[in-house]
Amino acid sequence: MGAARPTMPALLFAAIVGWAVPATAQPTRQAEGCVACHLETGDDRLVKPAKAFAGDIHAAKGFGCVACHGGDAKQQGMEAMDRAQGYVGKPDRQQVVQVCGRCHADARFMKQYNPSLRVDQVIEYATSVHGRRLRELNDPKVAVCTSCHPAHSIKPPSDPTSSVHPLRVVDTCGTCHADAKYMTGYRIPTDQLSKYKTSVHWKTMSAKSDLSAPTCNKCHGNHGAAPPGVSWVGTVCGQCHTVMAELFTKSPHAKVFAAMGVPGCVTCHESHAIQEAGDEMLGLRDKAVCASCHSASDKAGKSAAEMRALIDSLRNESDKARAILRQAEHAGMDVSQAQFDLNEAKGALVKARAAVHAFAVDAVKKETDAGLGVSAKAHARGVRALRELQFRRAGLVVFLVIIVALIAALVLKIRQLERRQQSRTGG
Ligand code: HEC
Ligand code: HEC
Ligand code: HEC
Ligand code: HEC
Ligand code: HEC
Ligand code: HEC
Ligand code: HEC
Ligand code: HEC
Ligand code: HEC
Structure with missing residues (x-):
């Protein structure tokens, strides 16, 4: 393939931020002298990148060191790192964005590899607080591409060992945002990670392995992190x-x-x-969130209390119905249909809790009325089942009395016969 030419997004970005985009991004597969020599140096700083890179997505796609560092991989000696061969050395923080963006902001180039991959990372990054502070203040502490995607071990978000995998990204952001010492001088709290780890979202993510719950980047954007x-x-x-x-x-x-x-x-x-949200959040008592702005004397406060009363009554009535049906079930009555129907009341309760967000009594009442109707019917069925049971029990007692009487009569009759026989043979 030829040298990838910078395309519109790349040029646009260059125009926005004034970073030059080099016209040559030449990602070609090559036997690398770079790795061989670096592994031999015995210098940790030089060896580590050469070793780590084997597991990097770019290595997997056939790129070598020169994709980011430039130079001539065919050379075996130090001349491989000749600035005249486009060698850029270790990119500084401003250059990192430019190095990555050379390919990732080039839609035409990236399409050859993965047509569905986004190519807006550089542009989004430029709008983020990270990108703005880097550009305007050359702030040395904000995140650049390699803060979140460590150079030489970059992996797609779907890889469980990736620094940006949904279960790991919180700690990646946390390396800075949860480090009070690192963040001194900035007027923002450093409690986001510790608070987040107590949340229902993290519990859903970590305990239930349900990756549909949000992590830092779902709410803040992958690259556009802003207040x-x-x-x-x-x-x-x-x-x-x-x-x-x-x-x-x-x-x-x-x-x-x-x-x-x-x-x-x-x-x-x-x-x-x-x-987790609960009914105690609603109304004016104890933990109710409405109480911070409303009181029992204003209209909205009264509405809040009324909504809570409606939801409480639906919860209580459906609980009562469920209890009586369970009692009947344990006694051996078939109430499965009523139990099934009662699920509708559960559904109504869920809908009523959502309807709270209309902040109008009628919206809640519509759902609770429906649920109360279902609960009343189910309760009535429970009552009937228990009455039926009583009736059956009474019937059973009568039946048993008759049987016992019959048996007693039979025994008496047998004894009588036996005695008669004895007196005949004996006499
Ligand atoms: C003959 C051995 C050898 C080869 C071949 C070689 N390097 Fe190096 N490389 C070194 C040594 C030694 C250093 C440390 C030199 C220094 O600190 O100035 C170094 C340093 C580096 C650095 C860090 C520069 C810095 O500013 O800290 C990068 C990046 C690098 N090499 C990339 C490459 C790439 C890319 C290639 C292949 C195109 C390559 N090297 C080929 C030996 C080699
Ligand atoms: C995807 C781009 C990319 C590729 C490919 C890449 N590097 Fe780097 N490398 C960087 C960036 C960016 C830095 C600057 C440090 C940082 O931002 O973490 C860096 C830094 C380095 C350093 C300096 C480390 C230090 O701690 O001072 C060395 C040495 C190095 N790379 C060698 C290599 C070698 C050898 C290869 C090939 C095996 C390679 N790199 C492939 C992006 C890359
Ligand atoms: C030479 C071009 C090139 C450069 C430079 C480059 N990349 Fe890539 N990158 C690619 C290609 C091609 C892929 C593979 C896309 C695919 O097939 O999914 C890729 C994949 C990725 C992925 C995984 C995307 C996914 O979900 O599959 C990440 C993350 C990434 N690169 C970040 C970076 C970062 C950060 C830098 C700078 C340090 C960088 N890249 C530099 C070309 C490049
Ligand atoms: C503040 C952290 C952060 C910074 C800085 C950052 N990224 Fe990312 N990046 C992420 C996260 C998180 C994801 C994972 C998104 C997901 O789950 O799909 C990601 C995903 C990606 C992907 C995969 C495709 C996509 O957009 O989802 C590429 C490519 C990528 N980043 C490149 C870059 C480049 C290039 C830069 C620098 C301009 C950069 N990133 C800067 C956090 C960051
Ligand atoms: C390398 C350290 C570092 C990493 C990693 C990092 N950030 Fe930041 N972030 C900063 C610094 C420094 C600021 C600037 C603080 C300020 O706004 O004054 C900042 C600012 C922010 C802001 C704006 C805060 C405000 O109100 O001004 C948000 C939001 C943010 N980061 C989210 C994230 C998310 C989400 C991630 C992970 C995907 C992340 N950051 C990763 C260092 C980092
Ligand atoms: C469910 C969405 C959501 C998630 C997940 C989330 N945030 Fe936030 N974040 C917000 C909102 C909303 C604000 C605005 C705070 C406010 O107005 O009370 C915020 C504010 C911030 C700020 C600005 C300073 C502050 O605390 O007000 C930073 C920095 C930040 N978040 C970082 C993070 C990090 C790091 C993570 C992951 C550990 C994260 N956020 C996860 C929604 C979220
Ligand atoms: C990426 C999707 C997503 C985003 C964004 C998101 N949530 Fe969630 N939320 C979930 C999932 C998944 C659950 C757990 C399953 C459930 O209960 O629905 C959840 C649970 C909740 C719960 C507990 C529900 C309960 O049953 O008690 C509340 C409250 C909540 N989220 C509020 C918020 C708020 C406020 C925001 C914005 C700051 C937000 N969520 C952003 C997906 C998300
Ligand atoms: C004025 C306060 C208030 C605001 C604003 C508010 N909520 Fe709620 N939210 C509540 C209360 C109160 C409950 C609990 C209702 C109940 O359980 O009776 C609740 C419950 C929830 C639940 C759980 C519902 C369930 O099935 O248990 C979710 C999810 C939720 N809210 C998300 C949101 C989202 C998203 C927004 C913004 C669009 C939002 N809330 C705005 C007060 C609020
Ligand atoms: C941040 C303060 C704040 C919180 C918290 C809050 N409200 Fe409000 N609410 C207002 C304001 C301000 C108004 C408009 C003025 C008014 O009617 O009192 C309002 C109006 C209302 C109205 C419309 C009243 C009307 O006249 O029709 C209802 C209903 C209401 N709120 C219910 C609630 C409920 C229920 C909660 C708790 C889940 C709640 N509010 C929490 C500030 C708040």
């Missing part, structure tokens, strides 16, 4: 919690929260330490 804006927060959570996000957007809170300058979901749920 989330107020309107942005609902959008981020809404990627997954679509029902809540839609209801919230249409709710009275959406506008007032924006006007108050408070974010949507995280005002009530936190951002990193998000916990």
Whole structure:
């Protein structure tokens, strides 16, 4: 293949940030003198990259050291690292972005390898707080490409040993963001990782191996890490919690929260330490989140209490129905249909909890009414089953009494016969 020419994104990026994009990215398979000599030097700094690179995605795709460092791999001596041969040496932090971007921002080039791979990493990175601080302040502490994808052991996100695999990326971000000493001088907290590790999202990820829950980059973007804006927060959570996000957007809170300058979901749920939501969050008592802005004397406060009462009553009624059906079941009655029907009340409870996000009593009431109807029916079936059981038991007792009486009569009759026979043979 020929030298890859810089394409629009690359040029655009160069124009945006003023980094020159070299016109030559020549990824060709070659027997490398670089590795052989580096392994021989015995110098850890030179040996390590040569060893590690064997497991790197770029090695797997047939690239060698020169793909990033330039130079002439055919040379066996030190002249391999001739600046005249395009050798760039060890790229500094600004250069790293340029080195990686040379290929990864070139859609035409990357398409030959993987048409579905995104080619917006460099452009997104340039918009991130990391990229902006690097460019504008030459901040030596922000993340560059190789902070998250360690040079020489770069692996695709799907590889479980990759630094950006969903189960590992949190620790990759945490190497800086959870290190208070490293982050001194910046006015942001360093508790995101420790808080996140207590969250329902991390529990879902780690304990249940459900990778659909979010890690740092699902909420902050893979490459566009920025402080989330107020309107942005609902959008981020809404990627997954679509029902809540839609209801919230249409709710009275959406506008007032924006006007108050408070974010949507995280005002009530936190951002990193998000916990399982429970009914105790609703209303004005104890742990209720509404109580921080509403009280029993205002209309919204009353609505909050009413929503809670509706949900409590549905939960209690469906629990009661479930209990009586279980009692009947244990006594041997067939109530499986009623038990099945009662699942609808469970569904209604889930819907009611989601409907809370409309922040209107009627929306919640619609769901709880449906659920209460189902619960009442199931409960009635339980009551009937237990009554039937009583009736059957009473019947059984009568039946038993008759049987016992019959047996007694029979025994008496046999004895009578025996006695008669005895008196005949004896006399
Ligand atoms: C004959 C042995 C030899 C060969 C061949 C060789 N290197 Fe080196 N390389 C060295 C030594 C020795 C150093 C350390 C020199 C120094 O610190 O200036 C070094 C240093 C480096 C560094 C670190 C430079 C820095 O600024 O810290 C890089 C990157 C590198 N080599 C890449 C390559 C590449 C790419 C190739 C193949 C095109 C290559 N080397 C071929 C011996 C070799
Ligand atoms: C995908 C790009 C890429 C490839 C391919 C690559 N390197 Fe590097 N290498 C880098 C970057 C970027 C750095 C700068 C350090 C950093 O950002 O972590 C670096 C740094 C180095 C250093 C300096 C290490 C130090 O700690 O000072 C050496 C030596 C080196 N590379 C050798 C090699 C050798 C040998 C190969 C081939 C086996 C190779 N590299 C392949 C990107 C690459
Ligand atoms: C010479 C061109 C080139 C350079 C320079 C380069 N890459 Fe790559 N990179 C590729 C190609 C080609 C692939 C394989 C894409 C595929 O087949 O999925 C790849 C794969 C990757 C992947 C895995 C993508 C995936 O999901 O499969 C990551 C991550 C990556 N590169 C990061 C980097 C970083 C970081 C740098 C700079 C240190 C860099 N690359 C430098 C060409 C390059
Ligand atoms: C702050 C950390 C971070 C930085 C800095 C970073 N990346 Fe990534 N990168 C990630 C994460 C996390 C993923 C995994 C995304 C996923 O799960 O799909 C990723 C994925 C990738 C992929 C795979 C395709 C994709 O976009 O999902 C490539 C290629 C890549 N990065 C290249 C780069 C390049 C080039 C740079 C520098 C311009 C860079 N990355 C900077 C964290 C980072
Ligand atoms: C090499 C260290 C390093 C790594 C790794 C790193 N960051 Fe950063 N990050 C920083 C520094 C330094 C800042 C600048 C702090 C500031 O904004 O003042 C920053 C800023 C941020 C900001 C903006 C904070 C704000 O409100 O200004 C976000 C969001 C962020 N990083 C997210 C991430 C995520 C997500 C990852 C992992 C995918 C990550 N970072 C990996 C060092 C790092
Ligand atoms: C569920 C989405 C979500 C996940 C997962 C997430 N964040 Fe955040 N992050 C947010 C939101 C929302 C904010 C804004 C904070 C606010 O307004 O309360 C934020 C703020 C930040 C900030 C700015 C400083 C601060 O604390 O306000 C940094 C830095 C940051 N997150 C890093 C991380 C890191 C590192 C991880 C992974 C360990 C992570 N985040 C995981 C949503 C998330
Ligand atoms: C004004 C406070 C408030 C806001 C804003 C809010 N929620 Fe909630 N959320 C709650 C309360 C209260 C509950 C618990 C309802 C219950 O269990 O009775 C809850 C429950 C949940 C649940 C669990 C539902 C279930 O089935 O148990 C999820 C998921 C959720 N919210 C996501 C979101 C998302 C996403 C947003 C933003 C679009 C959001 N919330 C905004 C108060 C809020
Ligand atoms: C990438 C998808 C995704 C994103 C983004 C996301 N979540 Fe989640 N969330 C999940 C998954 C998966 C679960 C665990 C399974 C479940 O209960 O639905 C969960 C659970 C929850 C729960 C507990 C639900 C319960 O049943 O008690 C709450 C509350 C929650 N998320 C709120 C949020 C908020 C607030 C945000 C934004 C800051 C957010 N989530 C962003 C996927 C996501
Ligand atoms: C960050 C403060 C804040 C929190 C927390 C909050 N609200 Fe609100 N809410 C407001 C404001 C401000 C208004 C608009 C003014 C008003 O009606 O009191 C409002 C309006 C409402 C309304 C509309 C009232 C009407 O007049 O129709 C309802 C209903 C409501 N909130 C319910 C809730 C519930 C339920 C919760 C807890 C899950 C909650 N709010 C949590 C600030 C908040």
